Amino acid sequence: MKLALTYNVKIEAAENAATAGISANAAKYIDRNLAENYPERIDDTYAEWDSMETIDAIRQAFELNNHSVELIEANENAYNKLKDYKPEIVFNVAEGFNGASRESQIPSMLEMLNIPFTGSDSITIGICHDKSRSKEILTYYNIPNAKFFITDKTMRNGSELRYPKFVKPLHEGSSKGIYNSSVARNLKELNSEIERIKSSYNQPALVEDFISGKEFTVAMLGNGDNLRVLPIVEINLDTVPDDFNKIYSYEVKWFFDTRENQLDIFKCPADVDKKIYSEIEKVCKDTFRALRLKDWARIDIRLDENNVPNVIEINPLPGILPDPADNSCYPKAARHAGMDYNAIINAVLNEALKRYSLT
Secondary structure (H helix, E strand, C coil): CCEEEEEEEECCCHHHHHHHHHCCCCCCCCHHHHCCCCCCCCCCCCCEECHHHHHHHHHHHHHHCEEEEEEECCCCCHHHHHHHHCCCCECCCCCCCCCCHHHHHHHHHHHHCCCCECCCCCCHHHHHHCCCHHHHHHHHHCCCCCCCEEEECCCCCCCCCCCCCEEEECCCCCCCCCCCEEECHHHHHHHHHHHHHHHCCCCEEEEECCCCCEEEEEECCCHHHEEEEEEEEECCCCCCCCCCCCCCCCCHHHHCCCCCCCCCCCCCCCCHHHHHHHHHHHHHHHHHCCCCCCCCCEEEEEEEECCCEEEEEEEEECCCCCCCCCCHHHHHHHCCCCHHHHHHHHHHHHHHHHHCCCC
């Protein structure tokens, strides 16, 4: 089959700068008193984009199944390249660049060109990238998620608020903008985070009630009645350094849990009783259907004080790092379901092919 792979690749210079930045700035995140206003942020501009190692691994997975693969970078030249190449289907992992709807850029081009592609359509991806809009839909369908508000202005009086609050950018993924300081325990800390997000990302902050229970991430595969929940991954936040909040922050995800120095942070399948496990599966299936996701996704869950699973993130373009040492959650769940990397990549493709009646 004639395939195209649409992607964005990390800029190595930015990766190196970020890696260097953590050693100089990590202490600021450990002790908020060292950062009276807010810390100089780590350069996480390209956190959502893939490495060339991942792009090559996806390409090789298709070539091993005798598909012809064209790599098309998701930049200003992508539309004409797609138009000229005329692939039978596109495997899309492009995160896009510029604007709140950037993840919808490639799906919108493909819809205009009437080219089939893997994953959710431009509307669903755009909604998922606006965390408040996706939460509004979940709330309409009575799917548990934290109470929230959005703001780009600091607050003069927060006495009516219940703390702690969890503060993150409205339009980011891959833990961008989610640092140790994101847990605010008073008005001063809350305003500091609102200012940081406005200054660093030029967007409003999403301010949620902080849910402090166990955390899980759930890989989804399929469509309709054939939607599958792969083995649930539990995130063991007890392995987070003692001086850090128990959240899966940018520092933890990209600097403390590394290929060279893995944290024992994931347990798969999750070690919870059958009732909670089933409730997590149901919440994730309900979320997948309510948001009209397609083919695959990864949904992050936290238990509240009553052990009710709450949706905390929806990832219609889940990370798929190929090296098991990288602790990438979707491939980890797939491996526990009996699929190696090549199998899971082709399984996602096959779900899209079935959806378009191309098999």
